[in-house]
Amino acid sequence: MSKAYPSNLTLAQYELLSDLIPEPKPGGRPREAKMWAVLNAIFYVLVEGVRWRSLPSDFPAWQTVYTYFRNWRLDGTWLRIHERLRQWMRVAQERQPSPSEAIIDSQSVKSAAMVSKAVGFDAGKLTKGRKRFLTVDTLGLVLRVLVSAANVGEREGGKQVLKRVKKMAPAVSRLHTIWVDAGFDGEPFMQWVMNVCRWIVQVVLRPEQTKGFVLLKKRWVVERTFGWLMGCRRLVRDYELLPQTSETFIYLAMIRIMVRRLA
The missing domain is CATH 3.30.420 (Nucleotidyltransferase; domain 5)
Structure with missing residues (x-):
């Protein structure tokens, strides 16, 4: 378990996100990394602005963290999570989705x-x-x-x-x-x-x-x-080589804001 960094998700925040995280692909190796730790590592990069290779050692390996970040960017997972939270936020504010x-x-x-x-x-x-x-x-x-x-x-x-x-x-x-x-x-x-x-x-x-x-x-x-x-x-x-990665970090920033408010 990593240290209590300010960017970490609380248990309530992680539980809110956990149902939106994709299940492991069938037929592959069992998922070894803990998703809570992976998300905390990604938000640490976002908030603190460090390089992937500079992630503290108490997080999962940076290669593992980056792979999840990249794969979920390519398959649209981050955008789907963002959309679900945005609709929940509007309903919580008594607005139409x-x-x-x-x-x-x-x-x-x-x-x-x-x-x-x-x-x-x-x-x-x-x-x-x-x-x-x-x-x-x-x-x-x-x-x-x-x-x-x-x-x-x-x-x-x-x-x-x-x-x-x-x-x-x-x-x-x-x-x-x-x-x-x-x-x-x-x-x-x-x-x-x-x-x-x-x-x-x-x-x-x-x-x-x-x-x-x-x-x-x-x-x-x-x-x-x-x-x-x-x-x-x-x-x-x-800092991103691809503009699509920059867009993903903006959606991630909004995910972090919304999940904190909803939880």
Whole structure:
């Protein structure tokens, strides 16, 4: 058993997740690693930002931990767990499982030196790295994520992430309005959303002649979600060789938040 690291799951939190963990494949070797310890190791990497090879020795072997992380990314297990918890969270807040409104925003983050795939320069933020496009509901819970090169435009990235949200049907059957900032504004983008997704785009503009922090309608929700993600050191900078791995760590951060609240 590992030490009591701050990132560890409590027993109640693990029991909530245990029913969502896939069973071992039939006909193979019996599962030797304890799933509680494997999950704790993965969340340790997420929260503390260490390399897989730098996992403390009281966790299972790093190769075992990484194999579970990678396999569950490839077969969609992490996304299925995220979706189940998101629906439970909405029901716990006395909301319908399907949201009626969503908010989009993007965040540019620097990439690590060894990262070369899907890396670009965001001239607006003067950042070389990657851009995270987030769609969240009005509770701040993530619907879908897209990680791209930082030079991808807001409207193009917005289209790609909304396509992913559209594929969530029937989980988004009630969705009718998408809130965006001025970066996503423009008649072509609005028409595309209306024609392809059948949703209405509402633009929230910053009031003119204002300085400092301004609380913007709906927009503050997605900004708060970005703030939640920054509590994980692995997400402060993009260290992942593949953008798909970056997306998985964002879903993992939300899984950790939701399971703590539900338990």
